[in-house]
Amino acid sequence: MDKHQSEVTNGAQHEEPSKEGMSRRSFLGAGALAGAAGAVAAPMTAAMFAATAKAQAAEIKNSPFVHPGDLDEYYGFWSGGHSGEVRIMGIPSMRELMRIPVFNVDSATGWGLTNESKRIKGESAHLLAGDSHHPHMSMTDGRYNGKYVFINDKANTRVARIRCDVMKTDKMITVPNCQAIHGLRVQKVPYTKYVICNGEFEVPIVNDGKASLEDVSQYRSLFNVIDAENMEVAFQVMVDGNLDNTDADYDGKYFASTCYNSEMGMNLGEMIASERDHVVVFNLARCEAAVKAGKFKTYNGNNVPVLDGTKGSDLTRYIPVPKSPHGMNTSPSGKYFVANGKLSPTVSVIAIDKLDALFADKIKPRDTIVAEPELGLGPLHTAFDNKGNAYTTLFLDSQIAKWNVEDAIRAYKGEKVNYIRQKLDVHYQPGHNHTSAGETRDADGKWLISLCKFSKDRFLPVGPLRPENDQLIDISGDEMKLVHDGPTYAEPHDCMIVHRSKLKPKKLWTRDDPIFAETVEMAKADGVNLEVDNKVIRDGNKVRVYMTSIAPNYGMTEFKVKLGDEVTVVVTNLDQVEDVTHGFCMTNHGVQMEIGPQATSSVTFIADKPGVQWYYCNWFCHALHMEMRGRMLVEA
Numbered sequence: 001m002d003k004h005q006s007e008v009t010n011g012a013q014h015e016e017p018s019k020e021g022m023s024r025r026s027f028l029g030a031g032a033l034a035g036a037a038g039a040v041a042a043p044m045t046a047a048m049f050a051a052t053a054k055a056q057a058a059e060i061k062n063s064p065f066v067h068p069g070d071l072d073e074y075y076g077f078w079s080g081g082h083s084g085e086v087r088i089m090g091i092p093s094m095r096e097l098m099r100i101p102v103f104n105v106d107s108a109t110g111w112g113l114t115n116e117s118k119r120i121k122g123e124s125a126h127l128l129a130g131d132s133h134h135p136h137m138s139m140t141d142g143r144y145n146g147k148y149v150f151i152n153d154k155a156n157t158r159v160a161r162i163r164c165d166v167m168k169t170d171k172m173i174t175v176p177n178c179q180a181i182h183g184l185r186v187q188k189v190p191y192t193k194y195v196i197c198n199g200e201f202e203v204p205i206v207n208d209g210k211a212s213l214e215d216v217s218q219y220r221s222l223f224n225v226i227d228a229e230n231m232e233v234a235f236q237v238m239v240d241g242n243l244d245n246t247d248a249d250y251d252g253k254y255f256a257s258t259c260y261n262s263e264m265g266m267n268l269g270e271m272i273a274s275e276r277d278h279v280v281v282f283n284l285a286r287c288e289a290a291v292k293a294g295k296f297k298t299y300n301g302n303n304v305p306v307l308d309g310t311k312g313s314d315l316t317r318y319i320p321v322p323k324s325p326h327g328m329n330t331s332p333s334g335k336y337f338v339a340n341g342k343l344s345p346t347v348s349v350i351a352i353d354k355l356d357a358l359f360a361d362k363i364k365p366r367d368t369i370v371a372e373p374e375l376g377l378g379p380l381h382t383a384f385d386n387k388g389n390a391y392t393t394l395f396l397d398s399q400i401a402k403w404n405v406e407d408a409i410r411a412y413k414g415e416k417v418n419y420i421r422q423k424l425d426v427h428y429q430p431g432h433n434h435t436s437a438g439e440t441r442d443a444d445g446k447w448l449i450s451l452c453k454f455s456k457d458r459f460l461p462v463g464p465l466r467p468e469n470d471q472l473i474d475i476s477g478d479e480m481k482l483v484h485d486g487p488t489y490a491e492p493h494d495c496m497i498v499h500r501s502k503l504k505p506k507k508l509w510t511r512d513d514p515i516f517a518e519t520v521e522m523a524k525a526d527g528v529n530l531e532v533d534n535k536v537i538r539d540g541n542k543v544r545v546y547m548t549s550i551a552p553n554y555g556m557t558e559f560k561v562k563l564g565d566e567v568t569v570v571v572t573n574l575d576q577v578e579d580v581t582h583g584f585c586m587t588n589h590g591v592q593m594e595i596g597p598q599a600t601s602s603v604t605f606i607a608d609k610p611g612v613q614w615y616y617c618n619w620f621c622h623a624l625h626m627e628m629r630g631r632m633l634v635e636a
Helices: 024-036 046-061 115-124 284-292 352-359 405-412 514-525
Strands: 074-079 085-091 095-101 136-140 143-153 158-163 168-174 179-186 194-201 219-227 232-239 246-248 254-259 276-283 306-308 316-322 328-330 336-340 347-351 369-371 379-384 389-394 399-404 420-425 430-435 447-452 468-474 481-488 495-499 535-539 542-550 558-562 566-573 582-586 591-595 600-606 611-616 629-635
Touching: 095 168, 115 168, 115 514, 115 600, 136 179, 136 495, 143 179, 143 495, 158 179, 168 514, 179 254, 194 246, 232 284, 246 328, 254 328, 254 336, 276 284, 276 336, 276 352, 284 306, 316 347, 316 352, 328 379, 336 379, 347 352, 347 405, 369 405, 389 430, 399 405, 399 430, 430 495, 447 495, 514 566, 514 600, 542 558, 566 582, 566 591, 582 600, 591 600
Parallel strands: 179 246, 232 306, 379 430, 542 566, 558 629
Antiparallel strands: 074 085, 074 495, 085 095, 136 143, 143 158, 158 168, 179 194, 194 219, 219 232, 246 254, 254 276, 276 316, 328 336, 336 347, 347 369, 379 389, 389 399, 399 420, 430 447, 447 468, 468 481, 535 542, 566 600, 582 591, 582 611, 611 629
16 A cells, blocks of 8 residues: 555545455445445434534544635744745645745845835845745744744845734845854744844855865854844854754743754765764853953954854853754743754753753753654654644654653653654655644644655646645644645745734735835935825936826826936825735836835836836736826937
8 A cells, every 4th residue: 555545635535445445435335325225224323423423523623624715723934945935824724825025036026126125135135046944933921922023044144034014024134254044043032032043054254265265173153143123143152063953942041053063074974974963052141241241252344243152161062962963942841952863863852951050060961861762764853732742753754753752751761651652654755844833832732734845646747846745734633634735836944833813914004114214215305295296306317206006097107218217116005905906017127016005115227228118007906907007208
């Protein structure tokens, strides 16, 4: 039998043949026909009716099916991987609700084309691609607060912030002194003052090409602590080895990161030579005190404080763990950090309440390990429910292992106890997995997402490049049940799940929104009232065109410029009805953008083609949407 033949796929149960070669469905169908033909059947008793109703109610209670017009219970925020975006999913329906462009260029919204988006991207506005990995929401007292989602760009060493009231990126920074921001999490308690993230690749701390490029002893990785409100680097910590994934505790005291290259190897053989690597734990209070006391250095002409957290520092402790650990996850109870083995079949459970003694040098680093359960091949990431269970992805086994944390601790002490509750096949090679609210105190044990890297034989073939597979698993009962396959493109590296009650997105923009504040100031300087005026301002070969839009009309249906002029078009959407989004597309100029109701957006381009150039609304807005257009008249 094919290994997934009897599992639930796309909400339907595969039929498993009986010993006589007849499927359950065929058997039931045959029974119904027999009954119709007068066959004798036992009457259904009241107890049987009650049992059936109870089973149906349990099935419906955690059903992935969401009826048309009904709302999902959860928002899911998915990284877009090498698409550079973030996606919003509805859970449990697994419907894609929205795509938020971040590190990419998006022609639908004009992200990366508009002046507003270029200001937000700042010094990296010229970069047209990204690799988004780890989306995480800001918290208050260890619970999602619905304010921001943060996301990293491994490809270009950036971190961005998404405002959850409008679901738009509003801040972005390039992190200095390091390369390839990978693991990212937020401070959980008392609130998200800091975003923490790792520079994964080792580079010379002064990477100007003047010193020996081959001298690996000069290479370093940096742990980065970013102020969540002003989106500036508060400080960095230099470490031994590299840094992979990270997480924060529930006390506001410690951050922890995995290291898979303690050897500081520059090729595969060197990077996997040691049988043990480590988890490095950062003491937040000591780091902040060191910054305040001026115990830091700065590099490369910037003013970012860089602290020394290498071995022997009082800021850090290094806990040896088995070979090449990857994921770092904190249990919702706040008791444990879990480092996932990758090249070891184990995960290492670190007791957070032992870290005070470790930093006081009262115990040895390995004394903080309270369990090291063997789960299977290729453990990468661990998620949690609210019943003391953990769910670890096994990349090489293509499975999710469900195990009990306290039983694993008992087994580590020598008791004969089976800590593994279940293993479920997933399809195939899972990376990250996440439970509903499982990274917060609100973990509810309802749903688990497995983000699978491959999907062979799960979907219709679409050529050599195939979709990946997001799988929804019901974990509300004693056993995991696979209930949905969802093809996805391109690699959705990670996700997080938040209850819909935590989010209150706006239906309309407010006229004083900071995202377009600079454009509003430009209009004021030009003497333009954006809510009333339709006006052309000429400043030499620079032309600023201000126009309003109310479905199905632009306030200006033609304007005149000269060939070679730099043209800035500013559009203000005066519609006050949700859903009435307008667009502006200048034909043959590679220019288009979205303008939501009550928003202002602008785009600048060169009028490099003479003659009549039409512009039109490219977001459907009205029955007369096709008629919403105008002319740019370009004089040669």
